[in-house]
Amino acid sequence: MTAKKAPARAAAPATAKSAAKAPARRGSAAKTPATARKAKAAPAKKAPAAPVPAAPADEPELVQLLTPEGVRVPHPEYDRWVEDITADELRGFYRDMVLTRRFDAEATSLQRQGELGLWPSLLGQEAAQIGSGRALRPDDYVFPTYREHGVAWCRGVDPTLLLGMFRGVNNGGWDPTSNNFHLYTIVIGSQALHATGYAMGIGLDGADSAVVAYFGDGASSQGDVAEAFTFSAVYNAPTLFFCQNNQWAISEPTERQTRVPLYQRARGYGFPGVRVDGNDVLAVLAVTRAALAHIRSGQGPMLVEAFTYRMGAHTTSDDPTRYRADDERQAWEAKDPIERLRAHLLAEGLADEAFFASLEEESEAMGRSVREAIRAMPDPDRLAIFENAYADGSSLVDEERAQFEEYQASFADVSAGEGE
Amino acid sequence: MAAEKLALAKAITESLRTAMENDPKVIVMGEDVGKLGGVFRVTDGLQKDFGERRVIDTPLAESGIVGTAIGLALRGYRPVVEIQFDGFVFPAYDQIVTQLAKMHARALGKIKLPVVVRIPYGGGIGAVEHHSESPEALFAHVAGLKVVSPSNASDAYWMMQQAIQSDDPVIFFEPKRRYWDRAEVERESIPGPLHKARVVREGTDVSLVAYGPMVKTCLEAAEAAAAEGKSVEVVDLRSMSPIDFDTVQATTEKTGRLVVVHEAPVFLGTGAEIAARITERSFYHLEAPVLRVGGYHVPYPPARLEDEYLPGLDRVLDAVDRSLAY
Numbered sequence: 001m002t003a004k005k006a007p008a009r010a011a012a013p014a015t016a017k018s019a020a021k022a023p024a025r026r027g028s029a030a031k032t033p034a035t036a037r038k039a040k041a042a043p044a045k046k047a048p049a050a051p052v053p054a055a056p057a058d059e060p061e062l063v064q065l066l067t068p069e070g071v072r073v074p075h076p077e078y079d080r081w082v083e084d085i086t087a088d089e090l091r092g093f094y095r096d097m098v099l100t101r102r103f104d105a106e107a108t109s110l111q112r113q114g115e116l117g118l119w120p121s122l123l124g125q126e127a128a129q130i131g132s133g134r135a136l137r138p139d140d141y142v143f144p145t146y147r148e149h150g151v152a153w154c155r156g157v158d159p160t161l162l163l164g165m166f167r168g169v170n171n172g173g174w175d176p177t178s179n180n181f182h183l184y185t186i187v188i189g190s191q192a193l194h195a196t197g198y199a200m201g202i203g204l205d206g207a208d209s210a211v212v213a214y215f216g217d218g219a220s221s222q223g224d225v226a227e228a229f230t231f232s233a234v235y236n237a238p239t240l241f242f243c244q245n246n247q248w249a250i251s252e253p254t255e256r257q258t259r260v261p262l263y264q265r266a267r268g269y270g271f272p273g274v275r276v277d278g279n280d281v282l283a284v285l286a287v288t289r290a291a292l293a294h295i296r297s298g299q300g301p302m303l304v305e306a307f308t309y310r311m312g313a314h315t316t317s318d319d320p321t322r323y324r325a326d327d328e329r330q331a332w333e334a335k336d337p338i339e340r341l342r343a344h345l346l347a348e349g350l351a352d353e354a355f356f357a358s359l360e361e362e363s364e365a366m367g368r369s370v371r372e373a374i375r376a377m378p379d380p381d382r383l384a385i386f387e388n389a390y391a392d393g394s395s396l397v398d399e400e401r402a403q404f405e406e407y408q409a410s411f412a413d414v415s416a417g418e419g420e
Numbered sequence: 421m422a423a424e425k426l427a428l429a430k431a432i433t434e435s436l437r438t439a440m441e442n443d444p445k446v447i448v449m450g451e452d453v454g455k456l457g458g459v460f461r462v463t464d465g466l467q468k469d470f471g472e473r474r475v476i477d478t479p480l481a482e483s484g485i486v487g488t489a490i491g492l493a494l495r496g497y498r499p500v501v502e503i504q505f506d507g508f509v510f511p512a513y514d515q516i517v518t519q520l521a522k523m524h525a526r527a528l529g530k531i532k533l534p535v536v537v538r539i540p541y542g543g544g545i546g547a548v549e550h551h552s553e554s555p556e557a558l559f560a561h562v563a564g565l566k567v568v569s570p571s572n573a574s575d576a577y578w579m580m581q582q583a584i585q586s587d588d589p590v591i592f593f594e595p596k597r598r599y600w601d602r603a604e605v606e607r608e609s610i611p612g613p614l615h616k617a618r619v620v621r622e623g624t625d626v627s628l629v630a631y632g633p634m635v636k637t638c639l640e641a642a643e644a645a646a647a648e649g650k651s652v653e654v655v656d657l658r659s660m661s662p663i664d665f666d667t668v669q670a671t672t673e674k675t676g677r678l679v680v681v682h683e684a685p686v687f688l689g690t691g692a693e694i695a696a697r698i699t700e701r702s703f704y705h706l707e708a709p710v711l712r713v714g715g716y717h718v719p720y721p722p723a724r725l726e727d728e729y730l731p732g733l734d735r736v737l738d739a740v741d742r743s744l745a746y
Contacts, residue, residue, distance in 0.1 A: 143491075170526075171526045172523075172526030172527055173526075174527070175527060175531070176494070176527055176530065176531055177531065183527055185519075187514065187519070190487065190519050192487075193491065194488075194494065194519070195491060196487070196488050196491055197489060197490055197492040197493075197494070198491035198492070198495045199491070200488060200491065200495075201494075201496065201497055202495065204447075205495070223483060223511075224483055227479070227481040227483055227487065228484065228487070230481060231479060231488050387525075387528075388525040388527075388529035389524075389563050390524070390564065390566070391524055391529070391533075391587035392566075392588050394566070394662045395662040395665075396661070397662075
């Protein structure tokens, strides 16, 4: 088995990497603010003996089945979870990732062209999403954050539906029950509780479906995620907490969110956690399948931390060059999830040039159809403002709708008059 | 069938029991709602009768209570959650405002969120801080939520049934200082829709509009005013979102004078909304400006001072006199 140390962490900007430094800064600054800058540069040994535990010296092992070079490596625990995977299915995962990346790139371009107000790119996280998404059953239910375009793809959600809220024609825009894929949730971590409640409902129904709550390393700091861990644990709810640790919460590094590897948090709540190489689609599939089997057997929730990287900006409004170094991204590019599987497929003779060429064509066609679909996406009717505020209706909404219609009608009369 | 007399708290218990008997998807959740029966005993006996799977004691986490209720509603359940006291709802405020209130609209109407959030609210019981507040305006301001408060046992019984049957989220404020007031509950027929205000005392000189705990205070004020020869009409608003402005307009145009009474701070409160709308609707019928009686723009005071803060009989009567003096 090859080394599975979490790589490239050292390439990250030296934020809170040293456990001893931070208290030293705070301690010195508090005493003599005027010399704070000087104290900052002082060696760590001058720090008061603060009772802060040192961060783990080494990153823990992560489950990996494909090396960054695409070499299949054995794993004593997880090999059995993917031994049934055929060459056809492997090519299918490759296709999923390529098309998802193409869709994402198209959406990013469309934002630059003014067709979308905002876009959160998933670039770099394709394996984490396809690997986990392809492990699910149709009766499982997914609660995403707002970057799970690849999971939506696996659930069979029409990709253009994902664009509506970013174009500004609605605030969600699809029926979550038609693909068991809930609406995107913008408030960080809120959906972990919805997932937990839904999972509690599955428990009450006596079903063996599972629920997946997707969230990021930043969300792990939110109280709602902690409460979701607690509720799922104490009710033994069939919840899979799937954390895509992409290393950055806008400009805040993972070190700002946690002092321990995220997957280890699960232990404190009384359920298992595991870290997987999030850029290895096969390993993510294996780990997610194993976690779902654990959950379906009535043993309660699990946490999977997919260790991955957001290769692009947080959203199209973000400028990552202000807070992270180029060499960090370059180091992660060497671990690109798509290149990794491509190398594996080629080395093992599982795909030929014709496959890649035809996929290239399909990918371009997808880009075109997304472009056409969004440009054809009409603005909603004005009265949509008043629709669906309440399921049972509301006299206040009725009153305001009537006022709005009257106001609009006053313009219609004027323009009709002018036209004649 | 003769109507029975029940305390307001017990009427809610009976209402929950009826709803749970009628619909297996109705579940009750909250801190201490099971064995203890809630700190006010509103859920007393329900766990014994319906079991731990339908009357669920939760961890001490309000956001978790509402957030998981949302998930349960998405799974087809109709959760009725208890927030132990008014001031404890704020950890759940994010879930209520950003998620519960908006999810139906975000899904273009494809999903429903039939969640009832029960909140014992208001002062007058000598409690410590965060146990006496009236935050209803903070919820009424949020579209997507329905906000109601019963003032008596009979209404409490029926309004809870209606709130549970509603496909919209309902914030159900229970006037905790009236929990032990008994009234006749007619169980056989629904007295009226959930959001309809009701004239609870007829009068001709001034109209008082109140809801929840202040309805009783206003009825007492009307009684006292009658002894002085003044005829005061009292309207129980019952719903703060939506507001039945038609009923308020009718009483205003009948008497020409309107005073709105609530425990919550007057500033930007329910009374402010009523004053503004009624001024628009009934400007030429008004003999006096719409007046408001309520709490001050200060943190809810310590218990020894709450009688100064809460509208009592004298402050309501003073407002009636001021209105009549125009």
